[in-house]
Amino acid sequence: MKVDYLIVGAGATGMAFLDVILSETDATVAIVDRRDAPGGHWNDAYPFVRLHQSSCFYGVSSRDLGKNRVSETGYNAGMFELATKYEILHYYQNLMETEYLPSGRVHYFPMSEYLGDGKIRSLLSGEETDVEIGGKLVNAGIWGDITTIPLTHERNFRVDDDVTCIPPNDLPNTAPSFEQFTVIGAGKTAMDSVLWLLERGVDPDNISWVRSSEYWLFQRDNLLPHKEFFFGTMATTEKELESLATSNSVDEHCKNMESCGKWHRIDPDIWPTKFHAAVCSNAEITALRKIKNVIRAGRVLRIEKQRLVMEEGEIPTTGNALYVDCTASGGVALGADAPRVFDGDTINLLMVRMHQPLFSAALIAHMEACVQDEDFKQNSTKLTDFHDTPAQFLTNQLNAFLNQEAWNGNPEIKDWINKCRLNAAHHLLEGMTADDTNKIEVLGRLRPLTARAIANMPKFLGIEPA
Numbered sequence: 001m002k003v004d005y006l007i008v009g010a011g012a013t014g015m016a017f018l019d020v021i022l023s024e025t026d027a028t029v030a031i032v033d034r035r036d037a038p039g040g041h042w043n044d045a046y047p048f049v050r051l052h053q054s055s056c057f058y059g060v061s062s063r064d065l066g067k068n069r070v071s072e073t074g075y076n077a078g079m080f081e082l083a084t085k086y087e088i089l090h091y092y093q094n095l096m097e098t099e100y101l102p103s104g105r106v107h108y109f110p111m112s113e114y115l116g117d118g119k120i121r122s123l124l125s126g127e128e129t130d131v132e133i134g135g136k137l138v139n140a141g142i143w144g145d146i147t148t149i150p151l152t153h154e155r156n157f158r159v160d161d162d163v164t165c166i167p168p169n170d171l172p173n174t175a176p177s178f179e180q181f182t183v184i185g186a187g188k189t190a191m192d193s194v195l196w197l198l199e200r201g202v203d204p205d206n207i208s209w210v211r212s213s214e215y216w217l218f219q220r221d222n223l224l225p226h227k228e229f230f231f232g233t234m235a236t237t238e239k240e241l242e243s244l245a246t247s248n249s250v251d252e253h254c255k256n257m258e259s260c261g262k263w264h265r266i267d268p269d270i271w272p273t274k275f276h277a278a279v280c281s282n283a284e285i286t287a288l289r290k291i292k293n294v295i296r297a298g299r300v301l302r303i304e305k306q307r308l309v310m311e312e313g314e315i316p317t318t319g320n321a322l323y324v325d326c327t328a329s330g331g332v333a334l335g336a337d338a339p340r341v342f343d344g345d346t347i348n349l350l351m352v353r354m355h356q357p358l359f360s361a362a363l364i365a366h367m368e369a370c371v372q373d374e375d376f377k378q379n380s381t382k383l384t385d386f387h388d389t390p391a392q393f394l395t396n397q398l399n400a401f402l403n404q405e406a407w408n409g410n411p412e413i414k415d416w417i418n419k420c421r422l423n424a425a426h427h428l429l430e431g432m433t434a435d436d437t438n439k440i441e442v443l444g445r446l447r448p449l450t451a452r453a454i455a456n457m458p459k460f461l462g463i464e465p466a
């Protein structure tokens with residue numbers, strides 16, 4: 001078989017790339033994935049997972065996800081809808097079946113592995129297919145392969161046989177047999193699990209929470225890329241840029257982020273050292289603070305019936321709790337080993353804008369289809385890596401600013417970005433006209449502020465200026 005592109009990975013990034021290539025070129029594509037259905041890790045996600053951010057800028061460029069509806073119930077009430085796992089999987093399956101395969105230009109290989117050198121092997125029959133790649137190999141599984149998710153990760157602690165410890169995936173089936181719950185992990189999966197238990201009526205005093213670290217979190221209420229929330233969202237963006245332009249240290253910037261309402265934390269008495277960019281609403285934070293039995297003694301080493309053996313001591317237990325393992329890493333920084341996005345005959349789908357992997361994949365596809373200038377492609381696709389700490393986040397945010405400056409300098413790219421539904425700002429600016437003088441005034445202040453931020457950030461991050 002001969003195709004123009006072979007995409008390895010039918011997760012969200014592979015699909016975002018495929019969608020743009022199909023609509024902007026005449027190319028043929030083979031797309032391969034070990035999983036049985038498109039959507040990547042969402043296939044193995046826990047049943048009560050949702051997007052962290054609004055559905056309006058998730059998915060692929062050519063089709064909306066959801067109805068841009070405001071949620072009326074739950075911890076996200078008053079904010080824009082967050083698709084569930086099932087909506088996301090249906091969306092991708094439906095795209096594949098009703099759009100991509102009928103185009104006659106896509107060959108889809110589910111339950112198959114890419115072995116390299118154009119070889120695809122079925123995980124069931126073992127049958128091998130040789131694919132001649134006329135154009136490029138597209139690596140869409142890089143992050144997926146190094147990150148771990150709750151269902152499939154390998155625990156780094158021991159669990160005695162008479163103890164029940166489950167991934168959050170099993171919570172709805174297993175929880176009814178227990179009255180007490182211990183959630184292990186400090187990240188978004190643990191937060192989701194605690195919130196699920198609370199929403200289903202578990203008394204907060206029956207939940208213990210092992211948190212070996214504290215995280216800064218984005219405050220969803222002030223991070224809403226919708227025209228109705230333009231001034232609120234922009235107010236915190238402006239404060240953020242002012243802080244980046246004037247801060248003398250990472251801690252000073254973190255403090256500013258909290259006081260302007262862009263970030264928050266669960267425990268106001270503990271200074272977080274971590275930042276994975278999870279997003280929580282104020283209502284979620286209020287609920288999470290109801291858990292009073294927070295166990296802070298480092299990481300869990302072993303769960304026994306009557307005690308938790310921790311890095312920093314032993315905690316006696318009642319012996320009848322259900323343990324929920326939420327310790328999968330969720331993300332890993334590629335660091336200095338990261339490949340370039342445009343790397344000869346290979347395209348690596350990496351993030352080129354912070355926390356928007358799908359926008360990044362779509363933009364990379366557009367550049368592949370329409371941009372000939374190799375220098376521009378190299379200079380405007382700096383990696384915005386996964387991060388573990390606020391300092392790492394800021395180092396990557398600087399790269400994101402530099403990419404954005406490069407895109408702004410290219411009228412065709414700028415126009416494409418403004419129209420792309422995967423670009424969060426597209427929804428913020430939707431319907432804006434020359435009469436929206438107040439909005440135009442706010443936007444006018446951002447560009448010079450960004451330039452000052454770019455100049456100041458290397459000073460307090462202790463890195464070379466770009």
Ligand SMILES: Cc1cc2nc3c(=O)[nH]c(=O)nc-3n(C[C@H](O)[C@H](O)[C@H](O)COP(=O)(O)OP(=O)(O)OC[C@H]3O[C@@H](n4cnc5c(N)ncnc54)[C@H](O)[C@@H]3O)c2cc1C
Nearest residue numbers: 009011012013014033034040041051052053113114141144
């Ligand atoms: C709980 C959660 C909520 C999130 N919410 C948001 C959000 O609101 N907004 C947002 O923008 N982002 C969000 N993200 C981040 C990001 O959008 C998603 O994680 C995204 O789905 C990642 O897609 P991916 O294609 O990079 O990776 P994956 O989903 O891991 O897909 C990669 C695929 O590649 C396949 N693969 C790899 N190597 C091979 C090989 N050799 N042969 C065959 N197949 C291979 C794998 O089987 C896998 O299915 C969220 C992430 C999580 C975990």
